[in-house]
Amino acid sequence: MKIKGFAMKKIGEVGWIEKDAPVCGPLDALVKPLAVSPCSSDIHTVYSGALGDRHDMILGHEAVGEVVMVGELVKDFKPGDKVIVPAITPDWGDVASQAGYSMHSTGMLAGWKFSNFKDGVFAELFHVNEADANMALMPEGMTLKQAVMLCDMVPTGFHGVELADIQFGDTVCVIGIGPVGLMSVAGAKLRGASRIFAVGSRPNCIEIAKVYGATDIVNYRNGDIVEQVMKLTNGKGVDRVIIAGGDNDTFIQAITMLKAGGKIGNVNYLGEGDFIKIPRVEWGCGMAHKTISGGLMPGGRLRMEKLASMITYGRVDTSLLVTHEFHGKEHIAEALELMHNKPKDLIKPIVYFD
Numbered sequence: 152m153k154i155k156g157f158a159m160k161k162i163g164e165v166g167w168i169e170k171d172a173p174v175c176g177p178l179d180a181l182v183k184p185l186a187v188s189p190c191s192s193d194i195h196t197v198y199s200g201a202l203g204d205r206h207d208m209i210l211g212h213e214a215v216g217e218v219v220m221v222g223e224l225v226k227d228f229k230p231g232d233k234v235i236v237p238a239i240t241p242d243w244g245d246v247a248s249q250a251g252y253s254m255h256s257t258g259m260l261a262g263w264k265f266s267n268f269k270d271g272v273f274a275e276l277f278h279v280n281e282a283d284a285n286m287a288l289m290p291e292g293m294t295l296k297q298a299v300m301l302c303d304m305v306p307t308g309f310h311g312v313e314l315a316d317i318q319f320g321d322t323v324c325v326i327g328i329g330p331v332g333l334m335s336v337a338g339a340k341l342r343g344a345s346r347i348f349a350v351g352s353r354p355n356c357i358e359i360a361k362v363y364g365a366t367d368i369v370n371y372r373n374g375d376i377v378e379q380v381m382k383l384t385n386g387k388g389v390d391r392v393i394i395a396g397g398d399n400d401t402f403i404q405a406i407t408m409l410k411a412g413g414k415i416g417n418v419n420y421l422g423e424g425d426f427i428k429i430p431r432v433e434w435g436c437g438m439a440h441k442t443i444s445g446g447l448m449p450g451g452r453l454r455m456e457k458l459a460s461m462i463t464y465g466r467v468d469t470s471l472l473v474t475h476e477f478h479g480k481e482h483i484a485e486a487l488e489l490m491h492n493k494p495k496d497l498i499k500p501i502v503y504f505d
Contacts, residue, residue: 152171152172153169153170153171154169154170154171154173154275155167155169155274155275156169156170156209156210156271156273157209157210157211157483157484157487158207158208158209158270159196159197159205159206159208160206160207161204161206162198162200162204162205163197163198165197165484165487166484170207170274173276173277173278174278175221175222175278176222176280177222177224178222178224178280178281178282179222179225179278179280179281179282180218180219180220180222180225180228180278180279181219181220181221181276181277181278181279182214182216182217182272182279182286183216183218183219183275183276184215184216184272184277185214185216185217185503185504186215186295186298186502186504187211187214187272187273187299187483187501187502187504188213188300188302188303188486188499188501188502189487189489189490189500190211190238190303191329191420192212192303192420192422193211193212193487194487194490195420195423196267197210198491199422201422201423202267208266209266209270209271209273209274209277210266210271210487211265211271211272211273211274212263212265212266212267212271212303213304214272214277214299214302215234215235215289215295215299215302216233216272216277217231217232217233217234218232218233218234219276222282227283228282228283233288233289234287234288235287235288235299235301236272236277236285236286236302237287237301237302237303237454238263238302238303238450239253239254239262239263239264239306239447239448239449239450239451240264240265240279240280240281240285240450241253241254241256241262241281241284241285241450242262242280243281243284243451253449253450253451254446254447254449254450255447260447262447262450263447273480283452284451285450285452286452286455287452287455287456288456289459290459290460292463293459294470296473296476296501300472300499301455301458301462301469304330304331304472304499305458305467305469306448306450306454306458307418307448308331308333308335308336308337309335309338309458310446310448311338311393311394311417312335312338312339312341312342312393312416313416314416314417314418314446315391315393315414315415315416317342317343317344319342319343319345320344321344321345321389321390321391322345322347322348322384322391323348323391323392323393324350324369324389324392324393325339325347325349325350325365325392325393325395326376326393326395326396326397326404326405327394327396327397327401327419328349328350328351328357328360328395329356329395329396330498330499331395331396331419332349332351332395332396333363333498335395335418336360336364336365337364337467339364339393340363340364344391346366346367347365347367348365348366348367348368348383348389349365349369350369350376350396351368351369351370351371352372355496355498356498359498362471363467363471367383369383376404376408377404377407377408388408388410388413389409389413391409391413391414391416392416393415393416393418394415394418395419396419397419398421399421399423399424399427400428401419402417402427403428403429403430406430406433406434406443407430409441411435411440412440412441413440413441414441414443415442415443415444416444417443417446418445418446418448473498473500473501474496474499475497476501476502476503477501477502477503478502478503478505479502479503479504480502480504482502483502486500486501486502
């Protein structure tokens with residue numbers, strides 16, 4: 152059996168290809184997409200070669216779908232079930248998973264399989280390893296628009312909050328308020344941050360950041376963001392920084408605005424360059440207890456179920472992230488190009504497979 156998928160043909164080139172359908176192992180599932188969303192990671196992969204050269208690899212790691220087939224050892228899912236599939240699908244028996252770092256099972260970043268080590272979800276059919284552990288049932292009443300944001304945007308943004316270890320009353324700066332940063336703003340509020348600086352310039356992102364809990368907007372077009380934050384805090388700086396955008400040099404700004412003893416959580420995908428600069432003096436000559444943590448989002452069923460529950464009970468509204476909707480898989484190329492060009496009104500596109 153053959154399937155069609157939208158693939159990275161080589162660095163800088165994408166298009167539809169035909170491949171053999173994936174094989175369903177005894178613990179696995181095959182899923183038909185109902186809605187998918189291109190990601191900036193796809194852009195880094197294709198146009199920056201961030202993961203190295205890939206040939207005829209089907210793209211995509213954000214999908215809500217319908218189960219078509221399950222392996223004989225799968226207990227909790229059956230054909231016809233509507234499921235949320237996280238971007239990260241670890242091997243749960245691996246020693247890294249047992250150590251608490253499932254996203255790095257079998258190797259660094261290797262829990263990220265879709266469009267990295269195997270074909271992704273922009274296809275007529277895709278494969279999910281260890282289905283009982285890596286899929287979650289889509290709750291009744293949840294829309295596809297809400298659900299597909301749970302695959303990556305919510306868990307990545309919230310992981311930035313976890314990495315920064317936000318405590319009640321903390322002053323927090325979120326650098327970059329695209330979809331991941333917006334979820335970091337929402338997560339920081341949920342974690343008890345008192346004051347949240349949101350760094351960005353797009354009007355729609357600014358307005359939604361305010362809805363999610365930003366108390367102050369720092370627009371980098373109005374001057375150096377460190378100077379703005381330091382002025383707004385009377386020279387004190389912030390307790391926590393979440394990096395959800397920018398580039399390798401953004402760490403300079405984060406370190407500089409951070410108080411001694413503060414923490415930085417990075418969830419920005421650094422797709423280019425070889426080194427990150429840490430300013431020596433601002434880092435207290437290496438002794439300021441300014442901690443930097445960078446991490447890939449956790450995956451797995453439990454994570455998806457808990458985050459889905461937060462939508463169900465009104466703790467966060469992910470539908471605000473979606474600005475562009477397309478019907479028909481033939482629009483994947485158009486949606487991906489939006490993530491490439493990033494027009495001013497874009498936050499996140501989704502494509503319905505109908």
